[in-house]
Amino acid sequence: MSRPPLPPFTALTAARKVRLAEDAWNSRDPDAVSRAYTPDSRWRNRSTFLSGREQIVAFLAEKWQKEQEYRLIKELWAFHSNRIAVRFAYEWRGPAGQWIRSHGNENWRFDAAGLMAERHASINDLAIDAADRLFHWPLGRRPREHPSLSDLGL
DSSP states (O other), X not given: OOOXXXXXXXXXXXXXXXXXXXXXXXXXXXXXXXXXXXXXXXEEETTEEEESHHXXXXXXXXXXXXXXXXXXXXXXXXXXXXEEEEEEEEEEEOTTSOEEEEEEEEEEEEOTTSOEEEEEEEEEEEEEOGGGOOOOSOSSSOOTTSXXXXXXXX
């Protein structure tokens, strides 16, 4: 199975890969998201370590059960050959109703078929008031005209 764009990445293909990942995560569909990763993909997400699609699906299902109204923006930070560095922010509402903006960085490594073999994510959470939210599009894919992280000053 191939998942274009394929490495080695250019600025254009790396940015495309980032947007495809953002779109997939905004779908909040754990099975669909997991298909972008190798069957034995290794993750570090905060302090959680995962291996393989089955663990990824279970992790994402639990994540999106807790993180309601999830909306994510990713932005390319750097790339080289088969690696991409991304910065991101997402907003979500917790079970008690508190809004959170999570900021983070990810380092990705891809196999030759364009599947992500490694994902290392560092994430920090910031409680925000509903009035301070910046991500207001309908759930799902971020509209092209919505500002980027840089445009929003994040």
